[in-house]
Amino acid sequence: MNTCDKCHCYTRSNSPICYNCYIEGKRYIEGFTNYSFEKTPLKFIKGHIGEVIIQNLFTSLGFIVFRYGIENNLTYINEYLSGSDFSDTELNILTTRPDLLILNKEKKCVYFTEIKYRWNGVFNYEELGENYKYKNTFIIILSKYGFNCIKASELKEIGTISGRDSKKYSLSENKEFNLDIGFVKLLEEQSFKIYESINTITLI
Numbered sequence: 001m002n003t004c005d006k007c008h009c010y011t012r013s014n015s016p017i018c019y020n021c022y023i024e025g026k027r028y029i030e031g032f033t034n035y036s037f038e039k040t041p042l043k044f045i046k047g048h049i050g051e052v053i054i055q056n057l058f059t060s061l062g063f064i065v066f067r068y069g070i071e072n073n074l075t076y077i078n079e080y081l082s083g084s085d086f087s088d089t090e091l092n093i094l095t096t097r098p099d100l101l102i103l104n105k106e107k108k109c110v111y112f113t114e115i116k117y118r119w120n121g122v123f124n125y126e127e128l129g130e131n132y133k134y135k136n137t138f139i140i141i142l143s144k145y146g147f148n149c150i151k152a153s154e155l156k157e158i159g160t161i162s163g164r165d166s167k168k169y170s171l172s173e174n175k176e177f178n179l180d181i182g183f184v185k186l187l188e189e190q191s192f193k194i195y196e197s198i199n200t201i202t203l204i
């Protein structure tokens with residue numbers, strides 16, 4: 001619930017001006033370099049697409065996948081947690097739930113995974129948030145270089161993973177998952193085309 005700073009009309013968006021004024025102002029707002037009308041929705045869309053691609057990769061190869069992240073199961077609850085009586089530890093357990101739980105029926109084991117989209121492939125351990133508790137979670141990063149995969153504990157040691165490290169941390173080469181390399185390559189190609197086409201929507 002908000003009022004546009006420029007025309008004072010009512011807007012559901014939390015942005016300082018309404019979409020009409022944004023367009024009339026030739027997509028420019030003083031003080032804002034990356035504007036939320038375009039940047040924020042696309043950021044979420046790209047993140048969700050990444051999750052769907054990895055979910056489909058694993059289900060296609062016979063794994064069972066549960067979408068476990070807080071944004072899937074407990075949408076909007078984030079907004080109300082700060083006013084609750086939960087301790088920091090309790091809040092941390094809720095808000096840092098891994099995105100996907102992947103079950104390997106043959107090996108009878110479950111993996112926690114965190115799915116991240118970064119076009120340049122660079123991901124820092126700090127981006128997992130303060131006091132990240134899941135050291136055995138696999139962080140899967142979708143980028144223009146393909147899919148990388150690294151355990152949270154290992155990422156903590158090296159600090160940053162870059163897209164160019166792709167051979168060592170390639171998801172298709174991961175011993176634990178032991179995936180069909182050709183199929184992973186196919187999805188990497190499809191993923192590249194999907195993200196490339198989204199990136200042409202906006203220059204942001």
Ligand SMILES: [Zn+2]
Nearest residue numbers: 004007018021
């Ligand atoms: Zn307006």
